[in-house]
Amino acid sequence: MIGLLRGKLLVKQPPDLMLDVNGVGYEVQASMTTFYDLPELQADVTLYTHFVVREDAQLLFGFSSQTERELFRHLLKVNGVGPKMALAIVSGMNPLEFRQVIHASDIARLSRIPGVGKKTAERLVIELRDRLPKSEGGNTASIPAATSAPATSASDEAINALLALGYKPAQASQMIAAYENQGLGVEEMIRQALRASLK
Numbered sequence: 779m780i781g782l783l784r785g786k787l788l789v790k791q792p793p794d795l796m797l798d799v800n801g802v803g804y805e806v807q808a809s810m811t812t813f814y815d816l817p818e819l820q821a822d823v824t825l826y827t828h829f830v831v832r833e834d835a836q837l838l839f840g841f842s843s844q845t846e847r848e849l850f851r852h853l854l855k856v857n858g859v860g861p862k863m864a865l866a867i868v869s870g871m872n873p874l875e876f877r878q879v880i881h882a883s884d885i886a887r888l889s890r891i892p893g894v895g896k897k898t899a900e901r902l903v904i905e906l907r908d909r910l911p912k913s914e915g916g917n918t919a920s921i922p923a924a925t926s927a928p929a930t931s932a933s934d935e936a937i938n939a940l941l942a943l944g945y946k947p948a949q950a951s952q953m954i955a956a957y958e959n960q961g962l963g964v965e966e967m968i969r970q971a972l973r974a975s976l977k
Contacts, residue, residue, distance in 0.1 A: 780804075780838060784824045790816060792939035792964060793865065795840070797823065806840035807861075809850075810869035810939070810972060813965050815842040830861050837861060841868075849873045849910075856905045863893045866943045870972050877910045890975055892944035933958045936967040 783806070785799035792813050797804045806825060808816075817823055825840035826847040839861060841847040846868055853864035870891050871879065879887050880903055888899035933954050940950035953971040962970065 780827050780829045782824065782826055783840065785822065787817060787819055787821055787823045790819055792935065792968060793869070793942050797825070797840075804838060806838045807865060808840045809846065809865055810943070810965070810968055811846060811872050812840060812842040814969060816965075839865065843873075845873045849876060852906060852909055853902075856902055858898055858901065862944060863891075863898075866892050867894070869943055870975075880906050880910055883907075892946075892949075932962065932964045932967055935964045936971065939964070939968050940971065 783797050783799055783804055785797040785804070787795065788798050788803065789796035790813075792810060793807050795806050795808055795813075795816070797806060806827065808825070812825070825842065826844050827841070828839045828847055828850055830837040830839065839847075839850065841850065850864050850868050853859050853867055854861065859867075867876065883903050885896060885899045885903065888894055888902055889896050894902070936954045936957075937947075937950045940953060941947060945953070953975055954967060956974070957967045957970050960967075
């Protein structure tokens with residue numbers, strides 16, 4: 779089990795990134811919440827990881843905090859929730875927000891996450907209500923401003939990231955369209971789009 783990686787950030791293409799750990803490049807899929815906390819390329823970064831082995835692939839998921847990784851692991855224990863859906867959930871809400879939604883039984887908000895229908899949302903509430911404490915410190919640090927990038931490339935990257943999280947092409951394009959001409963970086967554009975879609 780690979781539980782932690784510490785190395786140089788080589789690639790930062792939401793939701794994928796690559797870390798150089800002593801000359802070995804690790805490909806990691808990270809939540810958008812983690813992406814907001816990443817430093818610039820070539821900087822050192824530490825990620826808590828979860829390793830998934832399937833018949834057709836070996837996947838490594840990375841998180842900026844142990845709290846977020848713990849939530850990801852709780853989600854994987856819910857019937858019908860796989861790594862892709864779990865990543866979409868932790869990308870849309872930080873652990874504190876998610877606990878609040880679960881304890882409020884907010885089925886409507888959960889159902890707005892890509893791939894989460896009403897039945898899955900109800901199952902999340904039922905199965906996680908007793909596992910997640912009502913009050914616990916989460917990753918609630920303020921999100922740093924993203925570096926601006928050209929609008930066209932930033933919007934394309936943002937759309938691709940939303941597609942990777944399970945949104946349909948038309949839906950992803952519509953979500954990003956409102957932020958294309960605001961001079962936002964990729965991470966900030968995705969953050970704004972996800973927050974707007976989950977309100």
